[in-house]
Amino acid sequence: MAMSRHVTGWLQAVPLTVVLGCFLIAPIIMIVVVSFWGATEFSIYPAFQFDNYSYLFGSAVVWKVFFATFKYAFITWAFTLAIGFTVAYFLAFHVRTQSMQIALFLLCTIPFWTSNIIRMISWIPFLGRNGIANSTLISWGVIDEPLEWLLYSDFSVILAFVHLYTLFMVVPIFNTMMRIDRSLIEAAVDNGATAMQTLRHVILPLTKPGIMIGTIFVVTLVMGDFITVRFMSGSQKANVGRLISNDISLLQYPSAAATSVVLLITVLIVIGILLRFVNIRKEL
Amino acid sequence: MRSGQDLELVHLSKRYGDTTAVDNINHVFLNGSYVCLLGPSGCGKSSTLRMIAGHESVSDGSIVLDGHDISHLSPAQRGTAMMFQNYALFPHLSVRDNVAFSLHMKGVDKPTRHKAADEMLELVDMTHLADRLPDQLSGGQQQRVALARALVTKPRVLLLDEPLSALDPFLRIRMRAELKRLQRELGITFIHVTHGQDEALALADEIVVMNNAVIEQAGPARDVWMAPRTEFVARFMGGHNVISFEGHKIALRADEVRMADTGLPATVTAVEYQGAHVSLTAITPAGEEIVALVPEAAFFAAPKETGEAVSFVWDEGRVHRLQA
Numbered sequence: 121m122a123m124s125r126h127v128t129g130w131l132q133a134v135p136l137t138v139v140l141g142c143f144l145i146a147p148i149i150m151i152v153v154v155s156f157w158g159a160t161e162f163s164i165y166p167a168f169q170f171d172n173y174s175y176l177f178g179s180a181v182v183w184k185v186f187f188a189t190f191k192y193a194f195i196t197w198a199f200t201l202a203i204g205f206t207v208a209y210f211l212a213f214h215v216r217t218q219s220m221q222i223a224l225f226l227l228c229t230i231p232f233w234t235s236n237i238i239r240m241i242s243w244i245p246f247l248g249r250n251g252i253a254n255s256t257l258i259s260w261g262v263i264d265e266p267l268e269w270l271l272y273s274d275f276s277v278i279l280a281f282v283h284l285y286t287l288f289m290v291v292p293i294f295n296t297m298m299r300i301d302r303s304l305i306e307a308a309v310d311n312g313a314t315a316m317q318t319l320r321h322v323i324l325p326l327t328k329p330g331i332m333i334g335t336i337f338v339v340t341l342v343m344g345d346f347i348t349v350r351f352m353s354g355s356q357k358a359n360v361g362r363l364i365s366n367d368i369s370l371l372q373y374p375s376a377a378a379t380s381v382v383l384l385i386t387v388l389i390v391i392g393i394l395l396r397f398v399n400i401r402k403e404l
Numbered sequence: 405m406r407s408g409q410d411l412e413l414v415h416l417s418k419r420y421g422d423t424t425a426v427d428n429i430n431h432v433f434l435n436g437s438y439v440c441l442l443g444p445s446g447c448g449k450s451s452t453l454r455m456i457a458g459h460e461s462v463s464d465g466s467i468v469l470d471g472h473d474i475s476h477l478s479p480a481q482r483g484t485a486m487m488f489q490n491y492a493l494f495p496h497l498s499v500r501d502n503v504a505f506s507l508h509m510k511g512v513d514k515p516t517r518h519k520a521a522d523e524m525l526e527l528v529d530m531t532h533l534a535d536r537l538p539d540q541l542s543g544g545q546q547q548r549v550a551l552a553r554a555l556v557t558k559p560r561v562l563l564l565d566e567p568l569s570a571l572d573p574f575l576r577i578r579m580r581a582e583l584k585r586l587q588r589e590l591g592i593t594f595i596h597v598t599h600g601q602d603e604a605l606a607l608a609d610e611i612v613v614m615n616n617a618v619i620e621q622a623g624p625a626r627d628v629w630m631a632p633r634t635e636f637v638a639r640f641m642g643g644h645n646v647i648s649f650e651g652h653k654i655a656l657r658a659d660e661v662r663m664a665d666t667g668l669p670a671t672v673t674a675v676e677y678q679g680a681h682v683s684l685t686a687i688t689p690a691g692e693e694i695v696a697l698v699p700e701a702a703f704f705a706a707p708k709e710t711g712e713a714v715s716f717v718w719d720e721g722r723v724h725r726l727q728a
Contacts (some may be wrong), residue, residue, distance in 0.1 A: 307492035
């Protein structure tokens with residue numbers, strides 16, 4: 121009996137182990153292995169050498185690109201957090217009926233029924249030199265010359281990121297907020313807290329887990345992205361994802377693999393720091 | 405004794421759309437008394453409490469404390485404090501910070517507010533757990549913290565919304581003794597909402613029985629129990645039989661009903677041994693149910709089984725005529 125229970129337990133763990141092994145562990149091991157290989161213009165050959173890594177860490181361009189990636193991630197995070205928190209707060213605490221909450225929540229997700237490439241590209245006619253934004257501003261007399269920085273700039277890249285990823289912030293924050301006991305808000309009011317104080321001292325601390333989950337979503341998505349940066353910057357800006365995609369298009373797989381490994385480790389460190397941050401706060 | 409510091413409800417009403425939760429009630433809560441608002445769920449007792457606390461707007465009428473109309477003040481300005489049914493402790497704050505919360509909101513500096521919080525924790529005997537988080541406390545301990553948090557604002561009136569309902573029966577009896585002690589010590593008004601008549605009888609200087617959005621009867625605990633005004637009160641307070649007698653309804657205490665050889669005939673429908681008493685439920689020929697609490701010794705001297713015929717007698721002086 122005990123034996124068979126033992127066997128059942130292992131059997132139950134097998135499917136997930138196989139799936140994770142085949143589709144997560146094995147590919148990562150493969151990438152790590154390939155990252156030590158060598159390459160010429162025409163071929164790649166198995167080896168164990170650190171050329172790819174020494175090139176990566178030795179190149180000023182790579183450092184700049186990593187810095188740009190962090191910059192995109194940080195600025196996008198700040199905006200998605202501000203917008204996402206506000207939207208979630210409104211949905212959770214100011215919309216009274218549940219049916220209205222669900223309706224508004226679905227409204228938020230409607231843009232996601234289209235491909236994110238489409239959503240990205242649709243900014244281009246809006247932001248372009250003779251686009252809707254510029255022509256409207258000129259017709260209102262706000263500006264005389266079209267604004268050049270609207271499209272193919274850091275501005276447009278971050279705008280697209282914020283547009284694409286804010287919902288990833290809204291959903292977990294909304295979810296956490298909905299689980300806050302409403303009597304806590306009343307208790308805060310009973311204890312003389314103003315609306316701002318309630319937000320600062322009760323809602324914000326209790327929403328932290330949701331904020332952290334949203335942060336992890338947004339940071340990993342932005343740091344791994346390459347297509348948004350390519351389209352919205354008109355190929356004028358770079359992030360680590362574009363570095364990798366360029367290497368791949370040139371068939372430089374070992375170099376791409378090494379960059380991926382460094383990016384993966386960087387993202388894991390960022391997440392590690394974030395989780396530690398939350399845990400410490402929980403302890404306090 | 406009435407004084408200028410009483411809490412008074414004047415023609416107070418609460419309506420939600422078409423439904424009336426509280427219908428034009430008037431009552432004076434004497435300063436320094438322990439009052440229980442008693443009634444079944446949906447009778448309006450919680451709405452009344454929440455209006456006094458300021459968590460529910462007043463549809464009509466006013467709430468007067470110390471001679472001032474407080475009906476439109478914010479909860480914190482009223483001189484009332486509320487203890488919530490599930491305690492509503494802030495899960496991310498330590499016990500001490502929970503208690504100090506209102507002082508923190510007022511901008512009191514940390515050492516001062518922690519000192520005040522520690523004094524309150526001392527009062528409820530929770531000093532040793534001041535650094536714990538609420539999750540790490542038992543139900544009874546959480547309740548003490550909630551009490552301390554409500555009392556730290558030095559309220560004139562403490563409002564308790566079913567404070568004992570989340571506790572197990574044993575702890576409930578201990579905590580209610582503690583509530584009473586605290587109220588005596590502090591000398592402030594406690595208004596305690598409950599649906600348990602035993603809780604109300606044990607605690608209250610005054611019981612206010614509510615039903616269908618109005619006050620059915622209010623008075624000292626003993627008066628309400630001894631002389632229920634209406635059939636509803638008699639039934640809700642328990643321990644009473646309500647039967648028709650000479651054309652009107654009377655209330656008759658179950659422990660005043662005795663078994664005898666002659667008297668009101670009835671057929672036993674249930675026998676329940678309760679320790680000191682045996683509860684004998686029987687049905688009269690008129691189809692009315694009558695419960696007799698027979699002392700254990702008297703019952704077993706002449707035991708009855710379900711289906712047997714019995715006769716009940718009682719002293720005429722013990723019959724209480726109901727007004728409605």
